[in-house]
Amino acid sequence: MSDTLISPLDQRASLDSAEVSRITGIEHKTLIKYAHALGPKMGAFQPNGKWSQWRFKRKALEEWWAAFDSARATNKRGGRAK
Numbered sequence: 621m622s623d624t625l626i627s628p629l630d631q632r633a634s635l636d637s638a639e640v641s642r643i644t645g646i647e648h649k650t651l652i653k654y655a656h657a658l659g660p661k662m663g664a665f666q667p668n669g670k671w672s673q674w675r676f677k678r679k680a681l682e683e684w685w686a687a688f689d690s691a692r693a694t695n696k697r698g699g700r701a702k
Contacts, residue, residue, distance in 0.1 A: 637674040
């Protein structure tokens with residue numbers, strides 16, 4: 621897998637949930653559940669209040685994805701902590 625989730629040439633500060641879902645391969649509905657549960661840890665925010673679409677801050681999303689990807693790799697190797 622590449623070092624970054626989003627191309628360094630992409631200069632956007634934040635991405636919408638549909639784009640993040642496409643890039644990560646995480647189903648949109650699941651991504652929104654993560655956003656509700658983790659919010660700021662993954663850079664998730666709703667710019668216009670409760671009823672607006674979720675957006676994700678690029679830097680926080682990159683950090684979250686690196687940790688998430690690392691945890692997934694550990695679990696696949698059978699190193700899951702009890």
